[in-house]
Amino acid sequence: xSSVPETAVNTEVILQLDNVVKYFxxxxxxxxxxxxxxxxxDGVTLEIRRGxxxxxxxxxxxxxxxxxxxxxxLQRLTSGRVVLDGVDISKLSRRDVRPLRTKMQLIFQDPFxxxxxxxxxxxxxxxxxxxxxxxxxxxxxxxxxxxMRQVGLNPEHYNRFPAQFSGGQRQRVGVxxxxxxRPELIICDEPVSxxxxxxxxxxxxxxxxxxxxxxLTYLFIAHDLTIVRHVSDRIAVMYLGKIVELADSEQLxxxxxxxxxxxxxxxxxxxDPDALRTRRRIALTGDVPSPLDLPSGxxxxxxxxxxxxxxxxxxxxxxxxxxxxxxxPAACHFPLGDGEIAQAETP
Amino acid sequence: xxxxxxxxxxxxxHLAATSRSATRLVWARLRRDKVAISSIVVxxxxxxxxxxxxxxxxxVGHGPDTQYLETGLSPAGIPLGPNRTFFFGTDDxxxxxxxxxxxxxxxxxxxxxxxxxxxxFVGVVIGLVAGYFGRIVDTILSRFMDVVLSLPFLIFAIxxxxxxxxxxxxxxxxxxxxxxxxxxxxxxxxxxAIKEREYIEAARAVGAGDLRIMFVEILPNVMxxxxxxxxxxxxxxxxxxxxxxxxxxxxxxxxxxxxxxxxESLPFFQVSWWxxxxxxxxxxxxxxxxxxxxxxxxxxxxxxDR
Numbered sequence: 001x002s003s004v005p006e007t008a009v010n011t012e013v014i015l016q017l018d019n020v021v022k023y024f025x026x027x028x029x030x031x032x033x034x035x036x037x038x039x040x041x042d043g044v045t046l047e048i049r050r051g052x053x054x055x056x057x058x059x060x061x062x063x064x065x066x067x068x069x070x071x072x073x074l075q076r077l078t079s080g081r082v083v084l085d086g087v088d089i090s091k092l093s094r095r096d097v098r099p100l101r102t103k104m105q106l107i108f109q110d111p112f113x114x115x116x117x118x119x120x121x122x123x124x125x126x127x128x129x130x131x132x133x134x135x136x137x138x139x140x141x142x143x144x145x146x147x148m149r150q151v152g153l154n155p156e157h158y159n160r161f162p163a164q165f166s167g168g169q170r171q172r173v174g175v176x177x178x179x180x181x182r183p184e185l186i187i188c189d190e191p192v193s194x195x196x197x198x199x200x201x202x203x204x205x206x207x208x209x210x211x212x213x214x215x216l217t218y219l220f221i222a223h224d225l226t227i228v229r230h231v232s233d234r235i236a237v238m239y240l241g242k243i244v245e246l247a248d249s250e251q252l253x254x255x256x257x258x259x260x261x262x263x264x265x266x267x268x269x270x271x272d273p274d275a276l277r278t279r280r281r282i283a284l285t286g287d288v289p290s291p292l293d294l295p296s297g298x299x300x301x302x303x304x305x306x307x308x309x310x311x312x313x314x315x316x317x318x319x320x321x322x323x324x325x326x327x328x329p330a331a332c333h334f335p336l337g338d339g340e341i342a343q344a345e346t347p
Numbered sequence: 348x349x350x351x352x353x354x355x356x357x358x359x360x361h362l363a364a365t366s367r368s369a370t371r372l373v374w375a376r377l378r379r380d381k382v383a384i385s386s387i388v389v390x391x392x393x394x395x396x397x398x399x400x401x402x403x404x405x406x407v408g409h410g411p412d413t414q415y416l417e418t419g420l421s422p423a424g425i426p427l428g429p430n431r432t433f434f435f436g437t438d439d440x441x442x443x444x445x446x447x448x449x450x451x452x453x454x455x456x457x458x459x460x461x462x463x464x465x466x467x468f469v470g471v472v473i474g475l476v477a478g479y480f481g482r483i484v485d486t487i488l489s490r491f492m493d494v495v496l497s498l499p500f501l502i503f504a505i506x507x508x509x510x511x512x513x514x515x516x517x518x519x520x521x522x523x524x525x526x527x528x529x530x531x532x533x534x535x536x537x538x539x540a541i542k543e544r545e546y547i548e549a550a551r552a553v554g555a556g557d558l559r560i561m562f563v564e565i566l567p568n569v570m571x572x573x574x575x576x577x578x579x580x581x582x583x584x585x586x587x588x589x590x591x592x593x594x595x596x597x598x599x600x601x602x603x604x605x606x607x608x609x610x611e612s613l614p615f616f617q618v619s620w621w622x623x624x625x626x627x628x629x630x631x632x633x634x635x636x637x638x639x640x641x642x643x644x645x646x647x648x649x650x651x652d653r
Contacts, residue, residue: 072552101554113545118567128553177553 014185014217015048015071015104020080020090022063022070026292039291040066042241043080045318048185053211053218055232055249057225057264061288063241064221065109068189071219072106073097084185102132105178109190111170115162121148121173122158128180147176150213152206168199175206179214187219192227204231225268229253234327237261240291240299243318247328255338257321257330260300298333306334376647383643386636393633397452404450409433409443411450412601416441426619436621438611444621447603448629454604455633458519458588459581465523466584467577470530475561475569477531478538489535495528501590508596518597522587526580533576537569571648578641582634589630605630 021043026036041063048054058064069075071082073089082090089100105128108114115124125144129135135143145155151172162170171191178186188207192200208231210216222228228235228249235252237245237260245258256262263284284303289295295302301311310333320326321335377383396403404410419433419441420426429436435444477488504521511517541547542565550564585605591597592606600607605626612622 069548074548074551098554101552106549106552108545108549110545114549116544116546116550116564116568119564127550127555131550131553131555131559174549177549181553 012050013047014050014085015219016081016083017044017046017067017071018081018083020044020067020070020082021078022066022075023078036292039241039294041070042294044238044241044243046236046243046246048217048219050184050217051215052233053220053231055228055235056219056221056238057223057228057235058238059223059288061240061291062238063291064223064238065189067238068106068187068219068221071187072101072104074106098132102128102181103183104185104187105181105183107171107174107178107186107188107191110194111167111174112162112194114174115170117162120159120161121153121165124162124173125176125180128177132181134181143180144176147180150179150210151176152202166199167195168202171195171199171203172206175203175210179210182214183216185217185219187221189221190223191220193222193224200227207231225264237264240288240294242299242331244300244332245328245330246318247324247330251328255324255328255336257324257328257335258300258332259304259306259334259336261330262336298331300332308334373644373647377643380643380647382639383647386640386643389632389636390640393452393629393636394456396449397456400446400449400453404446407443407446409446411446411603412442414441415443419443426615426622428619428621435625436619438608438622439615439619444608444625447608448605448625451603451605451608451626452629452633454515454598454602455585455588455630458515458522459585459637462519462522462526462584462587463577463580465519466526466580467530467573469523470527471534471566471569471573473527474531474534475538475565478535479542479557479561479565481539485535488531492528492531492535495525496532498525500525500587501594504591505594505596508591513591513596513599515598515602518588518591521591522584525587526584530573530576530580533572534569537572538565541565541568575641575645575648578637578644582637582641585630585633585637 020041021039022041024038024040026038044063044067046054056064056067066075070077073082073092073094077090080090081088084100084104087100089097092100115121122141122144123130125147126135126140129140129143134140141158145158148155148158153169153172153176157165162173165173171194174191191207192203195203204227207218211218218231220228220231225235232249235247235249236243237252237258239260245252245256245261247255247257252261253265256265267284286303289299289302295312297313297315298304298307298311299315301307304311314333316331316333318329318331320328321330321332322337324330400411409415415433415437419437426437426439426441427433433443433445435448438444438447473488473492477485477492503525507521508517538561542560547560547564550560555564588597588604589606589609592604593610595607595610598604598607600611608626609623609630612619612626616623
């Protein structure tokens with residue numbers, strides 16, 4: 001049910017992530033010796049093609065948001081490259097990054113925290129235009145009101161403060177701000193997870209409409225697989241800073257190879273009660289390990305129902321498994337066969 | 348504050364949805380506060396009297412520094428108590444205390460407002476820079492603020508004045524120098540909290556520079572406590588000025604200020620109570636009015652905060 005079939009996804013790569021790594025220093029307070037490093041993003045290689053929507057899913061703490069912030073250079077990379085339209089932006093200075101920001105914008109998760117409570121929404125939406133000198137005075141106001149119209153806000157509410165809007169309307173303000181510079185790529189960092197279910201659909205539909213209208217490319221981050229499935233052409237699954245599986249949307253849902261993907265799928269609600277009855281839930285045991293102290297070998301092995309000795313000694317590489325083609329790599333030594341269900345303990 | 352008053356009761360989200368800007372909200376709350384209104388009225392009277400001091404002097408017919416040896420002193424040379432010609436009496440030199448108190452108010456308000464403005468400006472800029480850039484910049488500026496706050500005000504002021512000599516501007520600079528550090532600390536603390544908000548990241552993501560983020564995104568969010576502190580800083584600056592003048596290191600006589608009038612009253616006040624009561628009362632009323640207004644503003648802003 002990919003909702004963007006008419007947008008011809010060509011193979012031109014708009015954004016390429018090349019072994020992106022982001023470690024945070026966790027400090028060495030007191031007597032602890034050496035620097036402890038928090039491995040938030042640990043070697044992510046990914047391509048986003050012009051016009052597509054790439055979904056990125058994973059539990060909280062898997063490094064999705066950090067990856068998004070690395071891409072738009074709100075965070076500096078520890079190593080690796082981010083290539084936007086053929087330009088490596090990871091090593092540019094802050095000043096040199098500025099013109100490139102107009103090609104790439106971010107929609108934030110929290111519609112409350114991401115809008116300055118002391119500024120009127122008109123000036124919030126105008127901010128990207130003002131900063132990048134794209135308009136002044138009356139012309140600026142017209143641009144802002146046009147943007148408000150495009151995202152379904154009443155342009156007459158130009159002078160209101162964020163507190164006077166509902167969560168969904170605020171998120172529309174965030175969308176308008178991201179749209180202001182007419183970017184080619186928009187990174188949506190869980191754009192609907194803070195909203196009510198009924199509002200989620202409205203925002204998703206808005207994003208899809210805008211994509212069709214402006215030929216946008218999305219990197220769509222979420223922890224809810226059903227939403228990602230609805231909007232994405234391809235989906236990448238992230239676990240503890242690494243991509244563990246990447247596939248076309250349909251293929252990932254029909255033939256998950258990685259037990260973690262299967263577990264996520266089984267955890268997401270299904271509207272079909274029959275499917276629900278026949279499906280076995282795979283309950284993951286234990287917590288996500290600390291990114292300060294990663295397991296040896298495969299980082300999922302501590303919670304994986306299929307883990308064996310090999311998993312502890314050797315880290316599986318992200319490559320096609322079980323005869324899949326190159327578009328569907330998975331990082332697992334013991335991938336799931338077609339229709340196979342990960343061995344869970346008793347459901 | 349009745350529970351039934353829709354503006355004052357707890358549901359702020361509803362309130363925010365029906366109202367306009369934060370400034371107007373605060374003003375709406377202040378208007379309901381009788382103490383705040385009384386303070387504003389008192390301060391307005393004092394300010395008007397100060398501004399129009401020459402007009403009042405002209406109407407009364409007495410200058411601030413003129414000695415009325417014939418009419419202002421008894422035949423034996425004793426100063427007169429309050430009477431129809433001299434509302435607040437005369438001092439030992441036969442000058443009109445009423446007119447001198449009004450002229451003294453000019454100095455007090457001038458020093459209070461100007462010193463506070465300088466202190467706020469410096470404090471806001473230094474606090475923003477320290478909080479925003481953090482690290483070594485923050486360390487240096489914060490330690491500097493600690494040093495300023497730990498300097499003994501009077502000893503420093505006496506030492507400085509003994510070198511450069513007393514004057515109005517020296518008083519203002521000295522008072523501002525000893526006041527900005529507290530503003531700086533408040534702003535720094537607020538900035539530290541605000542700069543972690545997501546809307547700061549959002550501004551950075553659209554390409555806003557450091558200056559723009561500091562002054563357009565952060566500053567409006569740190570102004571509330573600064574405004575409250577400023578209303579409390581004005582009276583303390585006025586008292587500082589009075590202290591300096593009282594000690595003879597502030598405003599130079601014969602220019603009247605409430606502080607040096609109190610100082611001049613010292614040898615006489617046991618027999619001539621009006622020497623000390625009128626300038627003292629002026630100082631007291633002004634200070635109290637500013638303090639009460641500051642409290643009211645703080646309360647109004649506290650309610651406005653989400």
